[in-house]
Amino acid sequence: MTKKLIIIFSFLLIILFSIHYGSPFLPDKLVLILVIALLAALFGIGAAREGQISLPRNIITLPLLVFLGYIVIQTAILHPANQRYTFESMLLFFMIVLFLLYFSVGFGNRDDSMTLIKSVIFANCLLLVVYLLRTAVHLKAGGHVFSGWLVNHNHLAMLAGMLIPYTIALSVYRHQPVRDRILWFASLFIVLVSFLFAVSRGAYVSFVLALSITVLGAAWLGVYSKKTGFILFGSGLLVGIFVLSLYPFEHRVFSSVFAITASQRLGIWFGSIRMFLHHPVFGWGIGTYEDAFHRFRPSDILYLVNHAHDVFLETADDMGIIGLGLVLWALVTWLSVIIREMKQTSSDLKKAVLWAGLTSTLFLIFHNFIDFGILVPSNAVSAILLMAGTASVLQVSAHNLPLDYIKVFSKRQRLLVAAFSTVFFIAVAVVCMRAVYGYRLYEQGRHEMAERNGTESTGMQHRAVLDQAIKTFTRAQRFITSDKVVYATGTAWYKLFDLSGEPEALDHALVQFKRASRLCPWNPYYAEDIGALYEHQGDLHQAIASTRQALTLDPTNASLFLRIGDLELDQGSDGDAIHDYKQACRIYPPYAWDVIPRLIMFDVPLDEIRKTARELPDGTWVLVNALIKTPRVSLDNSPLPGQTLTGTIQTHLGHAQDVALAAGILKGLMLTDTGKLIRYIPLFIDITPDKTQALEQLEGLHISDKVMLFYIAVLESQTGDSGAAMQTLQYIIHTDASYADAYRMIANIDASENKLDDAIGVLKTGLYYVPSDFLMYAMLGAFYNQDRDWYNAIESYKMAVLLNPGYENGYVQMAMIYKAQGMEFRAKDILEQGIDALPKSTTIRQMLQDIKE
Numbered sequence: 001m002t003k004k005l006i007i008i009f010s011f012l013l014i015i016l017f018s019i020h021y022g023s024p025f026l027p028d029k030l031v032l033i034l035v036i037a038l039l040a041a042l043f044g045i046g047a048a049r050e051g052q053i054s055l056p057r058n059i060i061t062l063p064l065l066v067f068l069g070y071i072v073i074q075t076a077i078l079h080p081a082n083q084r085y086t087f088e089s090m091l092l093f094f095m096i097v098l099f100l101l102y103f104s105v106g107f108g109n110r111d112d113s114m115t116l117i118k119s120v121i122f123a124n125c126l127l128l129v130v131y132l133l134r135t136a137v138h139l140k141a142g143g144h145v146f147s148g149w150l151v152n153h154n155h156l157a158m159l160a161g162m163l164i165p166y167t168i169a170l171s172v173y174r175h176q177p178v179r180d181r182i183l184w185f186a187s188l189f190i191v192l193v194s195f196l197f198a199v200s201r202g203a204y205v206s207f208v209l210a211l212s213i214t215v216l217g218a219a220w221l222g223v224y225s226k227k228t229g230f231i232l233f234g235s236g237l238l239v240g241i242f243v244l245s246l247y248p249f250e251h252r253v254f255s256s257v258f259a260i261t262a263s264q265r266l267g268i269w270f271g272s273i274r275m276f277l278h279h280p281v282f283g284w285g286i287g288t289y290e291d292a293f294h295r296f297r298p299s300d301i302l303y304l305v306n307h308a309h310d311v312f313l314e315t316a317d318d319m320g321i322i323g324l325g326l327v328l329w330a331l332v333t334w335l336s337v338i339i340r341e342m343k344q345t346s347s348d349l350k351k352a353v354l355w356a357g358l359t360s361t362l363f364l365i366f367h368n369f370i371d372f373g374i375l376v377p378s379n380a381v382s383a384i385l386l387m388a389g390t391a392s393v394l395q396v397s398a399h400n401l402p403l404d405y406i407k408v409f410s411k412r413q414r415l416l417v418a419a420f421s422t423v424f425f426i427a428v429a430v431v432c433m434r435a436v437y438g439y440r441l442y443e444q445g446r447h448e449m450a451e452r453n454g455t456e457s458t459g460m461q462h463r464a465v466l467d468q469a470i471k472t473f474t475r476a477q478r479f480i481t482s483d484k485v486v487y488a489t490g491t492a493w494y495k496l497f498d499l500s501g502e503p504e505a506l507d508h509a510l511v512q513f514k515r516a517s518r519l520c521p522w523n524p525y526y527a528e529d530i531g532a533l534y535e536h537q538g539d540l541h542q543a544i545a546s547t548r549q550a551l552t553l554d555p556t557n558a559s560l561f562l563r564i565g566d567l568e569l570d571q572g573s574d575g576d577a578i579h580d581y582k583q584a585c586r587i588y589p590p591y592a593w594d595v596i597p598r599l600i601m602f603d604v605p606l607d608e609i610r611k612t613a614r615e616l617p618d619g620t621w622v623l624v625n626a627l628i629k630t631p632r633v634s635l636d637n638s639p640l641p642g643q644t645l646t647g648t649i650q651t652h653l654g655h656a657q658d659v660a661l662a663a664g665i666l667k668g669l670m671l672t673d674t675g676k677l678i679r680y681i682p683l684f685i686d687i688t689p690d691k692t693q694a695l696e697q698l699e700g701l702h703i704s705d706k707v708m709l710f711y712i713a714v715l716e717s718q719t720g721d722s723g724a725a726m727q728t729l730q731y732i733i734h735t736d737a738s739y740a741d742a743y744r745m746i747a748n749i750d751a752s753e754n755k756l757d758d759a760i761g762v763l764k765t766g767l768y769y770v771p772s773d774f775l776m777y778a779m780l781g782a783f784y785n786q787d788r789d790w791y792n793a794i795e796s797y798k799m800a801v802l803l804n805p806g807y808e809n810g811y812v813q814m815a816m817i818y819k820a821q822g823m824e825f826r827a828k829d830i831l832e833q834g835i836d837a838l839p840k841s842t843t844i845r846q847m848l849q850d851i852k853e
Contacts, residue, residue: 010039010116010385014123014378030432030439032377036094037428044421060337060391061100063330068096070326071286074319078285088287088318091377099384099391113392117353120385121163125187128160128194135197157200158364158373161207162383163191165214165359169352206366214359218342265309265370267298272313276320283320284522291522292317299556299587307375311368314375334387335361341394350393357390438479445472445488449495466496483520486512494533509533524554528563540571558588565595569602578604578612589617596626606661620665621679627662628687663688681711710741722749740766740773747779756787774803778810790817805837811844815851824851 013035075089167188171181195203275284275296284292290306297305308314316324335358342354364383368374374383448469473489490512497505510533517526531546544567551560561584568577581595596619599609613619666684670677709732716725726749732742743766750759763780767773781796794814801810811834818827831848838844 008119010381011119011123013381014120014127014385030436032381033090033094034429034432036098037425037432040097041421041425044417044424059333060330060394063326063333064096064100067323067326067330068093070319070322071096074282074286074323077282092286095380095384098381099388113389114353116385116392117166117389120382120389121166121187122183124159124163124382125190128190131156131194132190132197152373152376153198154200154202154371155373155376155379157195157198157203158367158371159379159382160191160195160198161203161363161367162360162379162386164188164195164207165211165356165363166353166386167191169356173349173352175348202370203367206363206370209366210359210362213362214355217339217358218355264298264301267301268293268305268309269313271296271298271305272308272310272317276313276316279317279320281320281322283316283318283323286318288522289314289317291520294522294524294554294557295552297554297556299558307372309371311372311374314372331361331365334391337394338390353390353393357387357393360386434479438476438482438485441472441476441479442482442485442488445469445476445492448472449488449492462499463496466492466499470496481519483516483523483526486519487516487526490516490529497536503537506533506536510537522553524550524557524560526550527553528560531563531567535567540567543567544571556587558584558591561587562591562594566598569598574602574604574608578608582612582615585616585619592616592619592622593626596622600626610665620669621676624662624665624669624683627658627665659687677708681708685711685715710739710745713742713745717745717749722753725749737769740770740776743770744776744779747776747783751783751786756783759783760787772803774800774807777803778807781810781813785813785817790821793817801833801837808834808838808841808843811837812847815844815847819851827851 013032071089071093167184170176171184171188173181195207271293275289275293278296289308290304293305293308308317312324312327315327319327338354338358338361342351342358345351345354360383364374373379448465469492470489473485473492476485477489490509493505493509493512496502497509510530513526513530513533517523517530520526527546527550531543531550534540534543534546544564547560547564547567551557551564554560561580565577565580565584568574568580578599581591581598584591585595592613595616596609596613599612609623610620613623616622663684666680666687670680670684673680709728713725713728713732716722716728726746729742729746732739733746743762747759747762747766750756750762760780760783763776763783766776767780770776777796777800781793781800784790784793784796794817797810797814801807801814804810811830814830815827815834818824818830828848828851831844831851834841834844835848
């Protein structure tokens with residue numbers, strides 16, 4: 001009865017942890033620990049009541065027991081202060097207990113072992129049906145397969161791929177009732193479809209590899225004929241190729257998004273290896289990866305990395321070479337025992353279950369080399385229960401167990417076991433419930449803070465809300481000493497200081513932030529915020545020291561270098577500030593747009609600024625824009641073109657000497673960096689007041705690029721030398737007959753000299769080579785209109801709006817021509833077309849209203 005009850009609990013346990021699938025929050029871990037403790041207590045009490053217990057006697061248990069002891073030893077040696085680490089240890093501890101517990105439960109009876117396996121598969125199939133139904137709803141609404149369920153699809157694929165071998169093996173097993181075989185085939189269909197819709201490239205490749213190895217290996221071991229093995233292998237390979245060739249897979253593999261993801265994942269792996277080499281023996285401590293990895297994070301990864309995307313690398317980082325060695329020892333022992341038993345057993349059922357266990361284990365190993373799905377509580381529980389059931393099948397050679405595997409308890413021992421189980425469960429329940437309540441208070445405090453941020457209340461009301469949040473967080477600290485709770489308390493105190501200006505509130509915030517940093521010494525953000533509080537207090541020395549401490553924990557964080565530079569500028573240490581600014585720009589080049597204006601604003605000597613600019617990535621170009629106060633532009637793109645840039649410069653133009661200096665720097669850039677002339681020349685033309693001098697400078701460059709030649713033609717026209725401009729433009733057209741800007745400029749020059757026929761002829765020639773240029777049609781319409789050729793003007797404007805329906809002036813001009821000819825009804829039709837194309841145009845709407853009136 002006790003065993004049946006425990007198996008039912010396992011079914012409910014899987015369902016329970018699917019609620020936050022893929023999001024192992026602290027309450028989930030605590031409830032998991034509590035339920036496992038309850039199962040252990042039930043098992044102990046049941047054993048005491050029945051007076052006997054089956055004991056596992058296999059080499060599989062030895063590495064697990066040693067690993068269990070190592071967890072205790074490592075925790076004692078590293079003694080991490082942060083409670084999050086303790087919970088990680090407790091979770092791992094109880095997961096191992098769960099394995100041993102179920103290994104014992106199913107140990108004495110094959111029916112119990114199979115019931116355990118069935119409960120795991122059917123519980124997960126129920127979850128996968130929900131996933132498929134929600135996926136169907138998303139697809140029907142126009143979504144895609146990735147949005148089918150609010151989970152990480154790679155983790156879901158790991159769950160389905162882990163179940164497939166068991167459903168395959170039990171579907172083809174002949175000696176079972178028809179009802180069971182129907183259920184297994186239905187389960188196989190559900191997990192296969194779910195696996196397909198998860199669209200996980202890593203899961204597909206891992207499953208094909210695992211299936212290929214076990215099918216060929218089983219044939220080689222003589223579990224079945226080699227002919228059958230090769231047929232199964234070929235079929236599996238064809239199915240694998242079909243799955244891998246699906247469009248979503250191709251799209252993810254060959255898209256640029258995947259290329260970025262692959263590069264970042266490689267960066268995470270290399271950083272994880274460096275992290276391991278710093279503490280290779282005992283590791284950094286269980287659960288420390290998320291915080292400690294900041295120190296080794298590549299500079300191109302700007303988001304928080306909470307897992308290594310490789311369970312084995314993360315195990316090495318958290319538990320050192322000893323912990324990784326114990327994990328590998330357990331896996332190798334497990335696989336070797338399965339292979340040996342597969343070769344020796346004569347039971348078809350045992351062969352089927354062991355083959356499924358082998359395939360599932362290999363799939364988990366391969367997939368977790370590139371992901372961390374096994375760390376999701378729901379996946380971990382399912383995997384451990386399946387392995388426990390498979391381990392139980394390993395021991396069963398007959399329906400009943402030999403007597404030497406049965407431990408009979410005396411009455412006194414039974415009472416001790418029952419008492420220990422009860423006390424053990426009560427102790428774990430108290431610890432877990434206290435932590436759950438503390439976490440509930442923490443969430444309540446966060447909710448109060450969020451309400452304060454989202455309301456428009458008076459200062460007194462804000463003060464009351466902050467006081468209440470501080471009290472809530474302080475109460476939470478009595479039950480859970482997590483750095484996140486302490487940090488939230490400090491944040492509430494800081495917001496109170498920001499509201500009231502009370503120095504005592506700032507002191508309280510500083511105390512809480514320092515405590516959070518002690519609880520989680522690897523998190524750089526705490527040290528950075530401590531530096532910010534010191535800055536508020538006016539202690540720049542301590543602010544710089546704390547921010548540098550953050551920098552030791554996150555050395556590739558360019559914003560920390562930038563912040564330290566700002567503090568050093570405030571302190572008057574220009575040389576140190578420039579050194580840190582250079583470091584920031586080496587890591588993140590766009591910071592040059594922040595650094596140069598800061599140096600100018602703090603009146604750093606100009607020679608020092610120019611020297612610094614030469615050493616920054618593209619710093620000289622940034623200096624030019626900073627001197628004339630242009631809008632911030634990309635390092636790779638030119639500034640805003642034409643009138644927009646000119647107007648911006650005229651609005652924000654600095655001193656004349658700054659403009660002259662910027663022009664001089666641009667001259668040097670045009671001579672030394674000829675590859676970026678298209679960036680420099682437009683700005684040079686705009687900021688040089690003497691256009692003749694600008695023209696001389698450009699002509700001295702001996703430019704052959706047509707874009708640059710066009711700018712020279714613009715300058716020639718602005719200086720009054722229209723003949724030279726025409727020659728330059730004709731040369732451009734000769735080299736590139738499709739250069740539309742040249743035709744338009746020639747037409748403008750001709751029109752300015754009252755040569756409308758010549759201007760119209762140039763535009764017609766241009767439209768022959770560039771028939772899709774609506775601006776030339778618009779100019780042609782204007783010239784025909786000026787020449788009173790109403791028909792051709794209308795036709796030209798029609799082509800302009802046809803090519804660009806958003807060309808407002810085209811509708812306006814056509815309506816004005818029709819109105820002038822007394823054809824108001826035609827003007828009304830044109831304006832209504834304009835309203836359809838530009839519903840927000842007030843000009844067209846007003847004209848239409850005037851015609852109607």
